[in-house]
Amino acid sequence: MAKVVQITAENFESEIIKASETRAVAVLFSSAEYPDCAPYSQLLGQLSTSMDFTLGVVSCDERENMQLIQMFRVRSVPEIHIVDKGQIADVLQGVLSEADLKKRLEKYYVSDESRMQNAIEEAIAAKQFDEAIPLLDEALAKTPDDKKLKLLWAKASLGMGDTEKAKDVLSKFNEGDDQYREAKSLLELLDFHAEAAKQDVQGKEAVVYHEACKLACAEDFESALQAFLNLYVEAPEWNDSAAKKAMLTLFGVLGPKHELTWKYRAKLNTMMFI
Template sequence: MGTSLAVNQQSFATEVLEKSYEKPVLVDFYATWCGPCQMLKPILETMVQEYDFVLAKVDIDENPDLANTYGVSGVPDVRIVTEGAVKPGFVGVLPEHQIRQLLEQLSLRSQLNAELEALYAEAAQGQVAESTAKLQALLEKYPNDYGLILEAANFYLEAGNHEKAETLLGIIPQYEKEYAARARGLQSLIQFQQITQLEVLSELDGMYQTAAQAALDQDYEAALQGFLAIVQRDRLYRNDAARRAMLSLFDLLGNDNPLTHQYRKQLMMAIY
């Protein structure tokens, strides 16, 4: 857990510059009249409860000299301070997952992630009931953490509790595009499990099941190759099911994954 405090011209050197030699400091230049600042504030306050850094809040109206010194022209403006050096962070409101990525780049480890790793280790050792109880406690502690909700849905999915997984995935709002895409990807795993239980009546059915099983085994390249082969052979198979399965895998892998780039291009070539 980190520290959150208000900082002014007099305390900046001690609370920000000197402290930055001990741990990273995020300086939030804000204004009380700024709407986006009020949107960013609870996100940063949540992060400082999970990660070990200092959140230094500077009201630019009360500390205009500090704002001028660091060239703050718009708020919210978040700066990163390490070893006495004040560096650019971001301006405006970033989604929570991007702020988490920023903190991870500073080699900060979330307390939540540590607790997740511990309960996953317990589950791997057969202590499923204990790890499930701890996971439920985390969901109650962080009810609005969509990353945690996705982790929990994946946990229940691997445990075979599809109903609980689908309930959790239904919590993710569609306007949270990054999380919603990952939720669709996890929902596709439930569909893949259903595919493996279908009766095989043709060669394409067999290919379809093999690709779905590869996805469940996390052999995503083999899965994409299998679904692509079906698209190339019969685009209309099961109402375009193979193409839709590939799109689900793209959601699961994320847009930055090399496999997504590679097979999205191949899918476009196969279609057009």
């Protein structure tokens, strides 16, 4: 439960040591004599609410707190000590930016943003795309330039069968983006995702093709290539040689030097000229 507590020698054992046995506690050492301390303390108070943790504040201006200051070996203010299971797990010295501070704290606590993202990822993993989309819209309204959220939005859109929206988002990723490689792969596999999103597929060949596309979307490329090859052997002309075209697309995704490209291109050539 989030709360901010003024820490003294009297309540240190109960509010910090005992409390840290179940969840890490952040202890801020500050002083009214240093102008950076007040706004930093306010920021930490806000983060303690959004990330749901206890913040203990020790005033370095109070002589009776000298024992605590010495025990923690405080070198400067503001200074944050993370206490986990009675031990100091981390020390954050000086004034950090809000982004850097959240990143350090997220080792021990989960922010509202991370909690939302986790819920989105879980919904997508469970193929509950209709639940993921509203959460993504809400999250992107707050951080519209978040590339990780945009990638998740594209995945959810693909899951809903809306390939045009997904394509529009994925095509805007740049090589410098952390998610570029995954976005590029999704873009190259767009037709497979569109097929995998279809419901109530009818016909023997269509079902085999559909399952192979699902394997490709899951990046089980060898199983997908084998399934497409089997379909090509059984019905080479089906749907305008869709199985062969799918294999050629996967060769492009994997690249000409990939062992699966070499292996299955040779198999495909063999079947084509028998």
